[in-house]
Amino acid sequence: MRIFPPRLSWLGLVLAVLVAGCAGGRGGSIPYATEAMPLPDAPSAIVIPADSKVTPGDLLTITVFQAERLSKDYRVDRAGNIAMPLIGTVAAVGKTVPELRDDIARRLGQRYMNNPDVSISVKESSNRLFTVEGSVRQPGMFEVPGPMTLVQAIAVARGTDENANPRRVGIFRTVGGERVAAAFDLTSIRRGEEPDPQVYAGDIIVVDGSPTRSTLTTVLQTLPILALFRPY
Structure with missing residues (x-):
């Protein structure tokens, strides 16, 4: 591919x-x-360690429970960001997957959702x-x-x-x-x-x-x- x-x-x-x-x-x-x-x-x-950092070009699968609009694949751009509906630009590079997950959940929870359930997996890694x-x-x-x-x-x-x-x-x-x-x-x-x-x-x-x-x-x-x- x-x-x-x-x-x-x-x-x-x-x-x-x-x-x-x-x-x-x-x-x-x-x-x-x-x-x-x-x-x-x-x-x-080939194996991606759990504590490895997100890098530009990575393709992340982000799933937000009961939020189909937000649940899809996101490509990390050259500036190190992803763009999500509702919360806009999110800095991704330099964070581990758990750190990025927590950041997205926190931002969604501030204004849009109660206790959002967010999961992230690395679909493609640069x-x-x-x-x-x-x-x-x-x-x-x-x-x-x-x-x-x-x-x-x-x-x-x-x-x-x-x-x-x-x-x-x-x-x-x-x-x-x-x-x-x-x-x-x-x-x-x-x-x-x-x-x-x-x-x-x-x-x-x-x-x-x-x-x-x-x-x-x-x-x-x-x-x-x-x-x-x-x-x-």
Whole structure:
């Protein structure tokens, strides 16, 4: 299931680096992986601890007993708020689910309801998302449902499109607080010639494609050359 449009602040630069090679084959400024990529920084686990804080992009299911108008899914916006009928904007980021539940119940009880019964669950967490960009049929941010590989991640984005170069796919990951990258040959992986790398929450996957190359050539000239697992 697609979550919401990807962040584009630096993905253009990522694409430019990835496509700096010959069309239709291997190449580019990101070296190909010859070993497993290091694990990403936490959080990468799927389980959401009870004391974890609400973050921007989270999708919360809020249920208010006997109040259908209020009971629905709410997306936490980039400012860290949700907007609810009757009580308006509610600050959510930085609070645990129980803290947010109590805040909403308190505000409803001040003017509108007697002893409101409020429950909240995290339907989608931004800490569980990965991004697929470039020449895929449905680019975006998606939830990691469990153990996932590169081939499976591309399938979630509905596969590569007609302009894709599957022999040059980049995975960008935060390790030790820095962005690192490695390239992979999707064609060889599908043939069983190379291992299918694991994908984690927070990863950004970029599939090379010819239209991107022509539009980002000038950007490429301003970027440093990357080495495998070096900071991006």
